[in-house]
Amino acid sequence: MRRPSSELVLLAAVVAVVGAFALVPAGELFARSLGPSGGLPALANAVTEPASQRTFSNSLVQGGLSAVLAVAVGYPAGVFVGRYRWFGRETVRAALLLPFLLPSLVMVLGVLDLFGGSGVVGGPVPAVRWFAAGIPGIVAVNLFYNVPIVVVLTATGCEASSSSLEETVASLGGSPARAYLEAWARPSWVGAACGGLLTFVFSALSFAPPILLCGSRCDTVEVRVYELAEVFGAPSSAGVLAFLLVVLFLAPALAYVLLRRRLRPARGWTARARPPPWGAPGTWALGATFAAVVGAELALVLAVVVRSVVPAGGGPLGQGWRLLGSATTAAHLGISVEGAVGNTLFFAALAAGVGIVLATASAFVTSRRPRTATGLGLLLFMPVLFSPVVLAEALATFWKPLLGGSANVWVLIVLSQSLLGLPFALQSLEIPLAGLPRAGAEAAETLGASSWAAYVDTELPRVRRGIQTAVLFAFALGLGEFTATNFLVTPRYETLPVAVYDLTSARLYPAAGAAAALLLLLSLVVFALIVVSGVDERE
Amino acid sequence: MSASSPLLELDHVSASWGRLEVVRSVSFRVAEGELLTLLGPNGSGKTTLLRVIAGFERPTAGSVRLGGRDLAGIPPYRRSIGLLFQEPALFPHRTVLENIAYAPLLQRRRSEEVRSIVSELSGLLSLERLLDRRPDRLSGGEQQRVALARSLAARPKLILLDEPFASVDVEVRAGLHAEFRTALRQFGTAAIHVTHDREEGLFLGDRLALIFDGRLHAEGTPQEVFSRPTSERIASFLGYNVLAGPEGPVAVLPEEITCGPPSAPARTYTVRASGPVGRRYLSVLEGPGGGRVEVRSDAPLEPGASVGVSWSREVRLPR
Numbered sequence: 001m002r003r004p005s006s007e008l009v010l011l012a013a014v015v016a017v018v019g020a021f022a023l024v025p026a027g028e029l030f031a032r033s034l035g036p037s038g039g040l041p042a043l044a045n046a047v048t049e050p051a052s053q054r055t056f057s058n059s060l061v062q063g064g065l066s067a068v069l070a071v072a073v074g075y076p077a078g079v080f081v082g083r084y085r086w087f088g089r090e091t092v093r094a095a096l097l098l099p100f101l102l103p104s105l106v107m108v109l110g111v112l113d114l115f116g117g118s119g120v121v122g123g124p125v126p127a128v129r130w131f132a133a134g135i136p137g138i139v140a141v142n143l144f145y146n147v148p149i150v151v152v153l154t155a156t157g158c159e160a161s162s163s164s165l166e167e168t169v170a171s172l173g174g175s176p177a178r179a180y181l182e183a184w185a186r187p188s189w190v191g192a193a194c195g196g197l198l199t200f201v202f203s204a205l206s207f208a209p210p211i212l213l214c215g216s217r218c219d220t221v222e223v224r225v226y227e228l229a230e231v232f233g234a235p236s237s238a239g240v241l242a243f244l245l246v247v248l249f250l251a252p253a254l255a256y257v258l259l260r261r262r263l264r265p266a267r268g269w270t271a272r273a274r275p276p277p278w279g280a281p282g283t284w285a286l287g288a289t290f291a292a293v294v295g296a297e298l299a300l301v302l303a304v305v306v307r308s309v310v311p312a313g314g315g316p317l318g319q320g321w322r323l324l325g326s327a328t329t330a331a332h333l334g335i336s337v338e339g340a341v342g343n344t345l346f347f348a349a350l351a352a353g354v355g356i357v358l359a360t361a362s363a364f365v366t367s368r369r370p371r372t373a374t375g376l377g378l379l380l381f382m383p384v385l386f387s388p389v390v391l392a393e394a395l396a397t398f399w400k401p402l403l404g405g406s407a408n409v410w411v412l413i414v415l416s417q418s419l420l421g422l423p424f425a426l427q428s429l430e431i432p433l434a435g436l437p438r439a440g441a442e443a444a445e446t447l448g449a450s451s452w453a454a455y456v457d458t459e460l461p462r463v464r465r466g467i468q469t470a471v472l473f474a475f476a477l478g479l480g481e482f483t484a485t486n487f488l489v490t491p492r493y494e495t496l497p498v499a500v501y502d503l504t505s506a507r508l509y510p511a512a513g514a515a516a517a518l519l520l521l522l523s524l525v526v527f528a529l530i531v532v533s534g535v536d537e538r539e
Numbered sequence: 540m541s542a543s544s545p546l547l548e549l550d551h552v553s554a555s556w557g558r559l560e561v562v563r564s565v566s567f568r569v570a571e572g573e574l575l576t577l578l579g580p581n582g583s584g585k586t587t588l589l590r591v592i593a594g595f596e597r598p599t600a601g602s603v604r605l606g607g608r609d610l611a612g613i614p615p616y617r618r619s620i621g622l623l624f625q626e627p628a629l630f631p632h633r634t635v636l637e638n639i640a641y642a643p644l645l646q647r648r649r650s651e652e653v654r655s656i657v658s659e660l661s662g663l664l665s666l667e668r669l670l671d672r673r674p675d676r677l678s679g680g681e682q683q684r685v686a687l688a689r690s691l692a693a694r695p696k697l698i699l700l701d702e703p704f705a706s707v708d709v710e711v712r713a714g715l716h717a718e719f720r721t722a723l724r725q726f727g728t729a730a731i732h733v734t735h736d737r738e739e740g741l742f743l744g745d746r747l748a749l750i751f752d753g754r755l756h757a758e759g760t761p762q763e764v765f766s767r768p769t770s771e772r773i774a775s776f777l778g779y780n781v782l783a784g785p786e787g788p789v790a791v792l793p794e795e796i797t798c799g800p801p802s803a804p805a806r807t808y809t810v811r812a813s814g815p816v817g818r819r820y821l822s823v824l825e826g827p828g829g830g831r832v833e834v835r836s837d838a839p840l841e842p843g844a845s846v847g848v849s850w851s852r853e854v855r856l857p858r
Contacts, residue, residue, distance in 0.1 A: 164628035167595055168686075170615035171622035172642040172693045179616075182630060 006452040007368045010361040022383040025398035033239020046240045055224040063204025066142035070199040074147045075192045077290040078154025085273035096148040103482040103497040105208045106516045107141045113303035118312035137213040142203040150195030157191020197256040205387045207483045226389045242390040253385045257377040264434035308517030320514035334491030344495040348478035351417035355474030359425040383419040392487035416484040421477035428469035546571045552601035563753040576744030577733040584753035585733035589699045621690035621698040625705045627682040629674035636670040642693030660688040680711040700732040780832045789853040793833040802847035813840040
């Protein structure tokens with residue numbers, strides 16, 4: 001009997017994991033919600049109910065506005081990163097991933113620390129306090145979180161263009177503007193569009209920013225689903241709304257998956273970064289936009305750290321840190337801060353491990369069977385599309401009883417974190433793999449290596465940077481994941497992001513600020529460890 | 540510009556990749572309508588030199604002049620220098636006709652003139668049947684012919700050919716050489732062609748320059764350069780065997796070596812391999828010091844056998 005190929009075996013394994021821990025639980029949740037409520041009437045009711053309509057409208061407005069602004073700012077900055085070679089480029093580019101390491105909750109605190117009434121900037125400059133509340137505040141948080149995504153994806157798009165084509169246009173007398181149109185506008189805009197779509201989905205499904213900066217009038221669908229399930233005790237209504245959410249955001253998710261596939265260099269092509277042409281005024285504009293993005297992100301990070309040491313109300317220096325380590329805070333959280341840090345690192349490390357295994361297997365399948373790429377890409381994106389709250393609720397209702405209740409809920413936390421980070425980890429691997437010539441792997445296969453062995457021996461070592469980034473993504477998203485974890489967690493397994501939320505909700509702001517700063521510093525240390533290991537070869 | 544002044548003049552041009560100097564003080568001239576071949580092994584700095592001339596890299600020293608004008612600070616798109624790569628880099632979303640008409644339209648030429656240019660070039664390079672096709676439906680050779688037509692349609696003063704035949708099938712390569720040469724002649728366009736392929740270099744150029752380690756080592760007509768190798772390294776690269784003569788090293792072509800019974804120990808070699816190449820046989824011999832020699836002969840040699848070698852003609856090399 002002929003053995004099934006390793007691609008098929010791994011494809012089946014990946015589909016089984018995602019199916020068992022995302023599709024089946026979510027499908028069961030939707031079926032259960034729609035079944036007893038009467039199917040279409042329940043859907044019609046959810047569509048026409050004013051509260052649901054408002055949350056959908058909020059999601060679309062917040063998502064749309066954030067996406068447009070993120071692309072407007074991120075595109076020129078991404079072009080500066082993707083096209084030009086300058087000292088420290090790779091390190092700064094890697095540093096742009098830092099916002100991914102943080103939960104949106106820290107971003108919210110950062111925006112308040114920057115633009116709030118007693119913020120570092122908002123204190124002396126009242127005009128900027130506009131950005132500390134309501135829709136402007138939410139959009140500001142979304143931009144801090146998502147502009148780096150647009151920058152990185154636009155840069156990747158620029159690198160997927162053909163240097164030869166661009167140089168050919170120049171050699172035919174075409175101006176730089178013409179070379180842009182012919183050779184690199186398209187790939188760079190594909191990258192920006194990918195970033196814009198992700199921004200739209202992330203912003204439309206945001207959780208902490210609308211709750212903490214605006215209140216119920218700005219609730220997104222995600223918040224409404226959470227409230228219906230956890231606050232109002234109406235899980236069926238929550239399930240119906242979650243189903244509508246998936247239907248509504250399926251189109252942008254599919255568009256992202258399809259566009260992302262085009263964000264790859266043709267095999268053997270590499271767009272060379274060149275020194276910036278400082279003689280051209282446009283270069284200064286691009287550089288200034290990039291500097292503004294980096295400066296803003298840095299300011300946000302510094303504001304969080306400064307505020308954790310210098311309390312807003314003028315209390316003693318370091319009060320927040322003392323409170324964070326106090327027995328009162330531990331009693332409030334139900335766990336010491338050291339325990340929360342330990343849980344955070346433990347879950348993130350396991351999530352990164354599971355994520356990188358699944359991403360490596362998925363990248364292997366898509367590199368050997370390109371036709372599966374769109375379908376597999378969409379499948380892996382489904383947990384993100386379900387939204388963290390829906391995924392967590394589905395996991396909790398389907399798997400918790402099977403795992404013996406709350407004692408083993410940590411397994412579900414790890415799986416939710418790894419599934420939410422998986423599409424981004426995969427992308428970090430797929431793009432560099434797509435640019436590799438196949439000759440090495442084919443040579444190994446002619447020497448007797450299996451397809452999988454050839455992949456591991458000849459291709460993975462050449463995309464070390466992609467693997468590092470994939471691990472970074474998986475670990476980062478696990479470290480900062482708040483929404484799904486918050487839904488699943490018990491006090492014993494409380495993580496640092498959940499602690500930040502609990503302390504903020506209890507208005508223990510100095511301790512919350514210190515917890516956010518601790519999470520930030522922790523992320524910086526992990527980030528530095530991962531990046532430094534790969535910087536030498538890049539610079 | 541006087542009739543005798545060169546079209547292109549490189550004066551002690553150097554260029555670097557980071558700290559590594561890859562082109563070292565190179566000087567040469569190219570006359571109007573002349574085809575210069577730069578021949579050298581991979582990594583010898585040929586492509587970097589072309590990119591400096593095209594304006595995609597800045598020289599670290601020296602000057603490049605075209606038609607008497609210093610090109611320093613002039614961007615590539617204002618240099619009137621065409622460039623062809625190993626990959627044709629055709630516009631994938633445009634037909635062959637649109638690719639060829641690209642530069643004339645960019646130059647805002649009248650439509651009749653554009654039609655005339657496309658017609659002339661497509662006839663010259665046998666592209667008439669392919670005008671409405673997109674690049675992905677063309678063979679490698681056809682794509683390179685379109686790339687040349689597209690470059691010539693811009694009426695550049697000079698065309699740079701960066702190994703454009705390297706990825707073309709062997710059976711169409713010779714025909715393509717002839718077509719390129721004819722088209723460049725007919726348009727009177729000067730060209731610099733870089734290659735690491737010895738036969739291609741010797742065949743195509745009006746003049747030949749050898750480049751090793753970023754330096755120009757020999758320059759002249761192909762016949763001159765080939766018949767008078769000036770060092771052991773150049774001789775080996777041009778296909779000569781380097782042998783020990785009574786007054787120092789000599790360069791001997793494989794066809795000019797005769798094998799017979801073993802004679803003096805210094806000229807006794809062991810046959811390592813022998814096989815047919817067309818109607819003749821190519822054999823590889825190993826000498827007493829481990830040096831290898833290629834021999835072309837009418838009959839095969841017995842592997843493992845000891846033979847004495849002699850030669851009819853040699854070029855003396857400097858010690």
